[in-house]
Amino acid sequence: MKNWKILFACAMVAVFVTTWTACNNDDDEMMEVVTEATCNDGVQNGDETGVDCGGACDACPTCEDGIQNGDETGVDCGGSCDACPTCDDGIQNGDETGVDCGGSCDECTEGVQGTNWQSSGDNVAILLATFLNVDSIYVEFGVDFTYRVEQFDTDGVLTELTGTFTQNPSSVDGIFEINLIQSTPFASTVEGIYEINADGSSMMYEVVQTDPAAGTPPTAMDGFGSTNGGTLVPPTANVQTYLLVE
Numbered sequence: 001m002k003n004w005k006i007l008f009a010c011a012m013v014a015v016f017v018t019t020w021t022a023c024n025n026d027d028d029e030m031m032e033v034v035t036e037a038t039c040n041d042g043v044q045n046g047d048e049t050g051v052d053c054g055g056a057c058d059a060c061p062t063c064e065d066g067i068q069n070g071d072e073t074g075v076d077c078g079g080s081c082d083a084c085p086t087c088d089d090g091i092q093n094g095d096e097t098g099v100d101c102g103g104s105c106d107e108c109t110e111g112v113q114g115t116n117w118q119s120s121g122d123n124v125a126i127l128l129a130t131f132l133n134v135d136s137i138y139v140e141f142g143v144d145f146t147y148r149v150e151q152f153d154t155d156g157v158l159t160e161l162t163g164t165f166t167q168n169p170s171s172v173d174g175i176f177e178i179n180l181i182q183s184t185p186f187a188s189t190v191e192g193i194y195e196i197n198a199d200g201s202s203m204m205y206e207v208v209q210t211d212p213a214a215g216t217p218p219t220a221m222d223g224f225g226s227t228n229g230g231t232l233v234p235p236t237a238n239v240q241t242y243l244l245v246e
Helices: 001-033 126-131
Strands: 113-118 133-143 146-153 156-167 173-183 189-198 202-211 240-244
Touching: 126 133, 133 240
Parallel strands: none
Antiparallel strands: 113 133, 113 240, 133 146, 146 156, 156 173, 173 189, 189 202, 202 240
Protein backbone atom coordinates (compact mmCIF):
# COMPACT_ATOMS: atom_id res chain seq x y z
CA MET A 1 0.00 0.00 0.00
CA LYS A 2 2.80 2.41 0.85
CA ASN A 3 4.46 1.59 -2.45
CA TRP A 4 1.21 2.37 -4.34
CA LYS A 5 0.95 5.79 -2.67
CA ILE A 6 4.53 6.56 -3.54
CA LEU A 7 3.93 5.59 -7.16
CA PHE A 8 0.77 7.74 -7.30
CA ALA A 9 2.61 10.75 -5.86
CA CYS A 10 5.43 10.34 -8.34
CA ALA A 11 2.92 10.13 -11.18
CA MET A 12 1.25 13.37 -10.03
CA VAL A 13 4.62 15.10 -9.85
CA ALA A 14 5.45 13.91 -13.35
CA VAL A 15 2.12 15.20 -14.68
CA PHE A 16 2.66 18.58 -12.97
CA VAL A 17 6.18 18.92 -14.34
CA THR A 18 5.06 17.94 -17.83
CA THR A 19 2.12 20.39 -17.72
CA TRP A 20 4.28 23.23 -16.35
CA THR A 21 6.92 22.58 -18.99
CA ALA A 22 4.32 22.59 -21.75
CA CYS A 23 2.76 25.82 -20.49
CA ASN A 24 6.15 27.38 -20.12
CA ASN A 25 6.99 26.46 -23.70
CA ASP A 26 3.67 27.92 -24.85
CA ASP A 27 4.43 31.18 -23.01
CA ASP A 28 7.80 31.38 -24.73
CA GLU A 29 6.15 30.96 -28.11
CA MET A 30 3.58 33.63 -27.23
CA MET A 31 6.34 35.99 -26.10
CA GLU A 32 8.10 35.47 -29.39
CA VAL A 33 4.92 36.41 -31.29
CA VAL A 34 4.24 39.49 -29.16
CA THR A 35 7.76 40.86 -29.37
CA GLU A 36 8.16 40.26 -33.11
CA ALA A 37 8.95 43.62 -34.79
CA THR A 38 6.22 45.19 -36.97
CA CYS A 39 5.96 48.45 -38.88
CA ASN A 40 3.20 49.79 -36.65
CA ASP A 41 4.16 48.86 -33.10
CA GLY A 42 5.25 52.37 -32.15
CA VAL A 43 8.85 51.46 -31.34
CA GLN A 44 12.10 51.26 -33.29
CA ASN A 45 12.99 47.60 -33.54
CA GLY A 46 13.92 44.94 -36.05
CA ASP A 47 15.95 46.46 -38.88
CA GLU A 48 14.12 49.80 -38.67
CA THR A 49 16.21 52.97 -38.86
CA GLY A 50 13.48 54.99 -37.17
CA VAL A 51 10.24 54.32 -35.32
CA ASP A 52 8.24 52.03 -37.63
CA CYS A 53 10.20 53.14 -40.69
CA GLY A 54 13.31 52.20 -42.62
CA GLY A 55 14.65 48.72 -43.20
CA ALA A 56 11.81 46.44 -44.23
CA CYS A 57 9.26 49.20 -43.45
CA ASP A 58 8.51 52.29 -45.54
CA ALA A 59 11.32 54.82 -45.82
CA CYS A 60 11.59 57.24 -42.92
CA PRO A 61 10.29 60.82 -43.50
CA THR A 62 12.91 63.45 -44.28
CA CYS A 63 12.80 67.22 -44.64
CA GLU A 64 13.58 66.99 -48.33
CA ASP A 65 11.42 64.19 -49.72
CA GLY A 66 8.85 66.53 -51.30
CA ILE A 67 5.85 65.32 -49.30
CA GLN A 68 4.23 66.21 -45.98
CA ASN A 69 4.91 63.37 -43.59
CA GLY A 70 6.26 62.61 -40.12
CA ASP A 71 5.51 65.51 -37.79
CA GLU A 72 5.70 68.10 -40.58
CA THR A 73 3.00 70.78 -40.70
CA GLY A 74 3.70 71.47 -44.37
CA VAL A 75 5.67 69.88 -47.20
CA ASP A 76 9.18 69.36 -45.78
CA CYS A 77 8.70 72.01 -43.09
CA GLY A 78 7.42 72.37 -39.55
CA GLY A 79 7.78 69.88 -36.74
CA SER A 80 11.37 68.64 -36.61
CA CYS A 81 12.11 70.35 -39.96
CA ASP A 82 12.70 74.07 -40.50
CA ALA A 83 9.71 76.31 -39.81
CA CYS A 84 7.25 76.59 -42.68
CA PRO A 85 7.32 79.87 -44.66
CA THR A 86 4.64 82.43 -43.77
CA CYS A 87 3.56 85.73 -45.29
CA ASP A 88 4.74 87.70 -42.27
CA ASP A 89 8.12 86.21 -41.31
CA GLY A 90 10.12 89.09 -42.78
CA ILE A 91 12.06 87.02 -45.31
CA GLN A 92 11.54 85.90 -48.90
CA ASN A 93 10.88 82.17 -48.86
CA GLY A 94 8.43 79.55 -50.08
CA ASP A 95 6.94 80.61 -53.43
CA GLU A 96 7.20 84.33 -52.62
CA THR A 97 8.54 86.64 -55.32
CA GLY A 98 9.44 89.30 -52.74
CA VAL A 99 9.69 89.59 -48.97
CA ASP A 100 6.35 88.25 -47.64
CA CYS A 101 4.61 88.91 -50.96
CA GLY A 102 3.89 87.22 -54.26
CA GLY A 103 3.14 83.55 -54.85
CA SER A 104 0.55 82.39 -52.33
CA CYS A 105 0.90 85.68 -50.36
CA ASP A 106 -0.52 89.07 -51.34
CA GLU A 107 0.78 90.58 -54.55
CA CYS A 108 4.07 92.44 -54.23
CA THR A 109 3.77 96.22 -54.51
CA GLU A 110 6.22 98.98 -55.33
CA GLY A 111 6.26 102.74 -54.91
CA VAL A 112 2.79 104.24 -54.48
CA GLN A 113 1.06 101.02 -55.51
CA GLY A 114 -1.51 100.05 -52.88
CA THR A 115 -1.18 103.28 -50.83
CA ASN A 116 -3.41 106.24 -49.90
CA TRP A 117 -2.31 109.87 -49.49
CA GLN A 118 -3.70 113.22 -48.37
CA SER A 119 -2.62 116.81 -49.01
CA SER A 120 -4.09 119.98 -47.52
CA GLY A 121 -3.20 123.49 -46.33
CA ASP A 122 0.35 124.56 -47.16
CA ASN A 123 1.09 121.11 -48.59
CA VAL A 124 -1.11 121.83 -51.63
CA ALA A 125 0.95 123.00 -54.63
CA ILE A 126 0.87 126.79 -55.12
CA LEU A 127 -0.40 126.43 -58.69
CA LEU A 128 -3.38 124.28 -57.60
CA ALA A 129 -4.25 126.52 -54.68
CA THR A 130 -3.92 129.74 -56.71
CA PHE A 131 -5.52 128.87 -60.05
CA LEU A 132 -7.92 126.03 -59.13
CA ASN A 133 -8.73 127.08 -55.55
CA VAL A 134 -7.82 123.58 -54.36
CA ASP A 135 -8.15 123.18 -50.61
CA SER A 136 -7.34 119.49 -50.15
CA ILE A 137 -6.71 116.30 -52.11
CA TYR A 138 -7.12 112.63 -51.23
CA VAL A 139 -5.50 110.02 -53.52
CA GLU A 140 -5.86 106.25 -53.66
CA PHE A 141 -3.34 104.27 -55.73
CA GLY A 142 -4.60 100.73 -56.22
CA VAL A 143 -2.60 97.53 -56.21
CA ASP A 144 -4.11 96.95 -59.67
CA PHE A 145 -2.62 100.26 -60.96
CA THR A 146 -5.86 102.18 -60.86
CA TYR A 147 -6.16 105.50 -59.07
CA ARG A 148 -8.88 107.72 -57.65
CA VAL A 149 -8.53 111.36 -56.63
CA GLU A 150 -10.96 113.35 -54.49
CA GLN A 151 -10.16 117.03 -54.92
CA PHE A 152 -12.01 119.65 -52.83
CA ASP A 153 -11.96 123.36 -53.57
CA THR A 154 -12.20 126.11 -50.96
CA ASP A 155 -16.02 126.02 -51.23
CA GLY A 156 -16.10 122.30 -50.47
CA VAL A 157 -16.98 121.29 -54.04
CA LEU A 158 -15.71 117.82 -54.88
CA THR A 159 -14.08 116.86 -58.16
CA GLU A 160 -13.32 113.16 -58.60
CA LEU A 161 -10.68 111.98 -61.03
CA THR A 162 -10.07 108.33 -61.93
CA GLY A 163 -7.83 106.37 -64.25
CA THR A 164 -4.83 104.08 -64.40
CA PHE A 165 -1.14 104.65 -63.86
CA THR A 166 2.28 103.24 -64.61
CA GLN A 167 5.46 103.86 -62.66
CA ASN A 168 9.15 103.10 -62.94
CA PRO A 169 12.16 103.74 -60.71
CA SER A 170 14.23 106.44 -62.37
CA SER A 171 17.99 106.59 -62.72
CA VAL A 172 17.99 108.88 -59.68
CA ASP A 173 17.92 106.90 -56.46
CA GLY A 174 14.55 107.13 -54.68
CA ILE A 175 12.70 109.04 -57.43
CA PHE A 176 9.99 107.32 -59.46
CA GLU A 177 8.65 108.39 -62.83
CA ILE A 178 4.85 108.20 -63.03
CA ASN A 179 2.41 108.34 -65.93
CA LEU A 180 -1.32 108.72 -65.24
CA ILE A 181 -3.96 107.98 -67.88
CA GLN A 182 -7.07 109.81 -66.67
CA SER A 183 -10.48 108.56 -67.82
CA THR A 184 -12.87 110.74 -65.78
CA PRO A 185 -14.10 113.46 -65.64
CA PHE A 186 -12.26 113.83 -68.99
CA ALA A 187 -9.52 111.97 -70.80
CA SER A 188 -5.99 113.22 -70.31
CA THR A 189 -2.41 112.12 -69.78
CA VAL A 190 -0.34 113.37 -66.84
CA GLU A 191 3.39 112.79 -66.39
CA GLY A 192 5.87 113.56 -63.65
CA ILE A 193 7.92 112.32 -60.73
CA TYR A 194 7.52 111.49 -57.06
CA GLU A 195 9.69 110.52 -54.10
CA ILE A 196 8.60 108.85 -50.86
CA ASN A 197 10.68 109.75 -47.81
CA ALA A 198 12.74 107.17 -45.93
CA ASP A 199 10.09 106.23 -43.36
CA GLY A 200 7.29 106.19 -45.94
CA SER A 201 5.22 108.85 -44.18
CA SER A 202 5.34 111.63 -46.79
CA MET A 203 5.83 112.09 -50.51
CA MET A 204 6.95 114.89 -52.83
CA TYR A 205 4.88 114.80 -56.02
CA GLU A 206 5.18 116.90 -59.18
CA VAL A 207 3.17 116.18 -62.33
CA VAL A 208 2.03 118.06 -65.44
CA GLN A 209 -0.75 117.38 -67.91
CA THR A 210 0.88 116.55 -71.24
CA ASP A 211 -2.21 115.59 -73.28
CA PRO A 212 -3.90 117.96 -73.86
CA ALA A 213 -0.61 119.79 -73.34
CA ALA A 214 -0.45 122.14 -70.35
CA GLY A 215 3.30 122.30 -69.83
CA THR A 216 6.56 120.38 -69.77
CA PRO A 217 6.80 117.68 -67.10
CA PRO A 218 9.60 117.60 -64.55
CA THR A 219 12.37 115.03 -64.83
CA ALA A 220 14.12 112.96 -62.20
CA MET A 221 17.48 114.14 -63.49
CA ASP A 222 16.57 117.82 -63.06
CA GLY A 223 14.79 117.14 -59.79
CA PHE A 224 11.75 118.67 -58.11
CA GLY A 225 10.95 122.17 -59.33
CA SER A 226 11.84 121.34 -62.94
CA THR A 227 8.33 121.78 -64.37
CA ASN A 228 8.58 123.84 -67.58
CA GLY A 229 12.33 123.62 -67.30
CA GLY A 230 12.36 125.23 -63.86
CA THR A 231 10.93 128.55 -65.10
CA LEU A 232 8.00 128.69 -62.69
CA VAL A 233 8.15 131.31 -59.95
CA PRO A 234 8.95 129.93 -57.54
CA PRO A 235 10.30 126.80 -59.28
CA THR A 236 8.58 124.61 -56.65
CA ALA A 237 5.15 126.11 -57.38
CA ASN A 238 3.99 122.80 -58.86
CA VAL A 239 5.42 120.56 -56.13
CA GLN A 240 2.83 118.87 -53.93
CA THR A 241 3.47 117.31 -50.52
CA TYR A 242 1.37 114.30 -49.54
CA LEU A 243 1.08 112.58 -46.18
CA LEU A 244 0.48 108.85 -45.98
CA VAL A 245 -2.98 107.77 -44.84
CA GLU A 246 -2.70 104.56 -42.82
